[in-house]
Amino acid sequence: MNVVVLTNTIDNAGDYLHRYASLRLIKSKMKVASIREIDRTDAQLPENNDTLESSDIIFIPGGPSFRQNLIPEICNVPEKFWWKTALLGSGVKHRRMPPFNESTLRFLNTSLPVSVRDLATAAVAKKTIRDNQVCMTGCPVSSLTPAMINDDFGAASSPNSPSIDVALSDGQDYNKGANQVVNHLGELLPNSRIIRHSHRDSNQQEKNSVISIGGSHEKLINTYRSCRVHLGFRVHAHLVCLALGVPSLLIVEDERGASLAEQYGCETFDFRKRLFILKVLNRIGFNAFSGFLAKKYAEQIIRKFDDAPEKIQTHAAVSPLWDAYFLEVLEALKIRQSEAVN
Numbered sequence: 001m002n003v004v005v006l007t008n009t010i011d012n013a014g015d016y017l018h019r020y021a022s023l024r025l026i027k028s029k030m031k032v033a034s035i036r037e038i039d040r041t042d043a044q045l046p047e048n049n050d051t052l053e054s055s056d057i058i059f060i061p062g063g064p065s066f067r068q069n070l071i072p073e074i075c076n077v078p079e080k081f082w083w084k085t086a087l088l089g090s091g092v093k094h095r096r097m098p099p100f101n102e103s104t105l106r107f108l109n110t111s112l113p114v115s116v117r118d119l120a121t122a123a124v125a126k127k128t129i130r131d132n133q134v135c136m137t138g139c140p141v142s143s144l145t146p147a148m149i150n151d152d153f154g155a156a157s158s159p160n161s162p163s164i165d166v167a168l169s170d171g172q173d174y175n176k177g178a179n180q181v182v183n184h185l186g187e188l189l190p191n192s193r194i195i196r197h198s199h200r201d202s203n204q205q206e207k208n209s210v211i212s213i214g215g216s217h218e219k220l221i222n223t224y225r226s227c228r229v230h231l232g233f234r235v236h237a238h239l240v241c242l243a244l245g246v247p248s249l250l251i252v253e254d255e256r257g258a259s260l261a262e263q264y265g266c267e268t269f270d271f272r273k274r275l276f277i278l279k280v281l282n283r284i285g286f287n288a289f290s291g292f293l294a295k296k297y298a299e300q301i302i303r304k305f306d307d308a309p310e311k312i313q314t315h316a317a318v319s320p321l322w323d324a325y326f327l328e329v330l331e332a333l334k335i336r337q338s339e340a341v342n
Contacts, residue, residue, distance in 0.1 A: 001030055001031060001032055001033060001056040001057060002033055002034050002036075002054060002055045002056045002057075003026060003030065003032050003034070003035045003036070003055065003056065003057055003058075003059065004035075004036050004037075004038060004051060004052060004055040004057075004058045004059070005022065005023060005026065005035065005036070005037050005038075005058075005059045005060075005061065006037075006038055006039070006040035006043055006058065006059070006060045006061075006075055006077060007019050007022075007037050007038075007039065007040060007061065007062070008039055008040045008041060008062070009215075011198045011199055011214045011215050012197055012198050012214065013197045013198070013213045013214055013215065013216055013217065013219065013220040013236070014197055014220070014234060014235070014236030014237070015062070016215065016216055016217035016220070017141055017217040017220050017221070017236050017240060018061060018062060018089070018139070018140060018141060018236065019061065019062075019217070020217040021139075021140035021141045021143065021144055022059070022061035022062075022088055022089065022140045023035070023037075024140075024144070024148065024152075025088075025140045025143050025322065026059060026088075029322060029323070029326040030326065030330070036051055036055070038051065038052075040060060040062075040074065040075040040076075040077070041075070041076065043075060043076050043077040043078065044072075044076045044077070044078055049078075052077070052078070052081050053081075055081075055084070056084070056333070057084050057085075057086065057112070057329075057333055058077065058081055058084055058085040058086070059085075059086050059087075059088045060075050060077070060085065060086070060087050060088065060090075061087075061088040061089055061140060062088075062089070062090070065087050065090040065091070066087065066090040066091055066092050066114075066116065066121050066124070066125065067092070067104075068099060068100040068101055068104060069101055069104065070100075070104040070107065070108075071101070071103040071104045071106075071107045072103065079106075079107075082106075082107050082110045082111050083110060083111070083112075083336050084112065084333060084336065085107075085111045085112060086111060086112035086113065086114070086115065086329055087111065087114045087115060087116075088115050088140065089115055089116070089117045089137065089138070089139045089140045090114060090115065090116055090117065090121060090125075091116065091117040091118055091120075091121045091139075091256060092120055092121045092124050092255060093254050093255055093256060094254065094255050100128060105128070108125075108128060108129050108132060109129055109130060109131040109132050110131075110132070111132065112329050112332050112333060113132060113133040113134070113135050113325065113328045113329055113332055114129065114132060114133070114134050114135065115135050115137040115325050116134060116135070116136055116137065117137070117138055117139040117256075118138070118139070118255075118256060118259035118260065118263055119136070119259045119262055119263055120255045120256070120258065120259045121259075122134060122136050133328065133332075135321070135324070135325045135328060136321060137318065137321045137322050137325045138263070138314065138317070138318040138321060138322075139239055141236060141239040141240055141243060142239055142242065142243055142264075142314040142315070142317075142318045143243075143314075143315060143318055143319065143322055144240065144243040144244070144315065145243065145313075145315045146225075146243075146244050146245060149221060149225065149244065153218065153221060153222065156225050156226060162226050162227050162228045163226045163227075164192075164193050164211075164223070164226055164227035164228070165191035165192065165227070165228050165229070166189050166191060166192035166193070166227070166228065166229055166230075166231055167192070167193060167195050167223065167224055167227035167229070167230045167231070167232070167237070168182055168185050168186055168189070168192050168193065168194045168195060168231055168232045169182075169195050169197065169230065169231075169232030169233055169234035169237040169238075170182050170194060170195065170196050170197060170232065170233065170234065171233040171234075171253060172233070172253070173198055175233070175253060175275065175279075176278070176279075176282050177274075177275045177277075177278025177279050177282060177290065177294065178233050178251075178253055178271075178275060178278075180278065180290065180291055180294035181251070181271075181278075181294045181297050181298050181301070182194055182232065182233065183294075184294055184295045184297075184298035184299075185231065185232075185298045185301065185302070188298055188299065188302055189231075189302065192231075193209060193210070193211050193227075194209075194210045194211070195210070195211050195213060195223055195224075195232070195234075195237065196210050196211070196212045196213065196214065197213060197214060197220070197234055197236075197237070198214040198215075199212055199214040199215065211223060220236070220237070220240065221240060224237055224240050224241050224244070224246060225240075225244050225246065227246060228246075228247075229246065229247045229248070229249075230246060230247070230248040230249070231248075231249050231251070231301070231305055232250070232251060233250070233251050233253050233257075233271075235250065235256050235257055235260070238250040238257070238260065238266075239260075239314070242264060242266060242312050242313065242314045243313065243314050243315060244313075245311045245312075245313045246311070247310065247311050248266070249267050249268070249269060249304070249305055250266070250267075250268045250269070251268075251269045251271045251301060252268050252269060252270045252271055252272060253271060253272060253275055254272070258270060258272070264312060264314055264317060265312065266310075266312050267310070269301060269304055271297070271301075274293075274297050277293065278290050278293060278294060278297075281293070
C-alpha cells in the first residue's frame with residue numbers, strides 16, 4: 001500500500017517519539033510499498049495534492065489531534081481525501097471541551113475508524129462521533145518493545161548498571177508550577193538528573209545539570225532506557241518507560257495522565273489540584289510562597305516515591321488492540337474503495 005503520514009514535529013521530544021512509534025507501528029501492521037510524510041499543516045498545498053491523490057491511505061498520528069478545531073487548525077487535509085484518512089492514537093487533554101466545529105465533526109464522522117489513545121478520549125469520542133467507529137488502542141508509543149528498540153538503536157550499553165539513577169522529566173514549558181516542583185525534586189534527590197523535553201532555559205540547565213533532549217526521539221529513548229527509574233510529569237517519558245519495562249511514577253498534570261492508571265494499572269500521583277494552587281499563586285505574584293509550597297509538594301512526592309513503582313510492560317496489553325484496529329481500518333477502506341469503483 002502507498003501510505004501518507006501527516007506529521008508535525010518542532011521541538012518537543014515526545015512529539016518526535018510519537019512520530020517514530022507511529023511510523024514503526026504502521027510498517028509493522030501493513031504491507032507498505034511506500035510511505036511518505038507531509039507536514040500536517042501543509043496538506044492543502046497544491047504541491048501535495050498528487051501525493052495525497054495517489055495514496056491508498058492517509059494517517060494523522062499524534063496526541064493533540066482530537067480537538068474541537070482539528071479541521072482546519074491542527075490539520076487541513078482536503079475534504080475529498082477524508083474517506084481514506086485515519087486518526088492514529090488521537091487524544092484529548094480535558095474531558096470538558098468546547099463544542100467541535102462543524103468541519104471537524106464532519107471529518108470525524110466521515111474518516112476511517114478513529115484510534116484513541118486513552119479512556120478519557122474514548123469517552124469524549126463516543127459522545128461526539130455518531131457515524132463512525134471509535135477504537136481504543138492506546139498510544140503508539142505503548143506498542144514499542146525492548147526488542148524493537150534494540151533492533152533500531154542497538155542494545156543498551158550497560159543495562160545492569162544504569163548511567164542515571166532517577167530521571168526527572170520536566171513539566172510543559174508553560175507550567176511554571178510543575179517545573180518549580182521538578183527543580184526541588186532535583187535538589188532533594190542527590191542521584192537524579194532533570195530531563196528537559198524541549199530546548200529552553202540554558203542557564204537553568206547549567207545550574208541543575210540538566211539533560212536536554214528536545215528535537216530528538218533518539219535522545220529520549222537512550223536517556224530513559226539508561227535510567228534505573230523515572231519520576232516526573234511527561235506522559236511520553238512514562239509511556240516509553242512502561243514499554244521498556246523501566247519503573248516509572250507519573251506525576252499527573254492533566255487528563256492524559258489521569259487515564260493511564262486505570263488503563264494500564266500503573267502507579268500515578270494525581271497532582272492537578274496542587275498545580276492549580278501553584279498556578280494561581282504564580283499568577284498573582286506570590287512567587288516566594290509558591291516556591292515554598294512547591295518544595296513541600298516535592299517532599300510529598302518523594303515520600304510516595306520511596307517504594308519504587310513496579311515494572312509494567314504495555315506491549316502485551318495493546319498489541320491485540322492494534323491488530324484489531326488495523327483489521328478494522330483495512331476492511332473499511334476496502335469497502336469504500338469498492339463502493340467508489342461501483
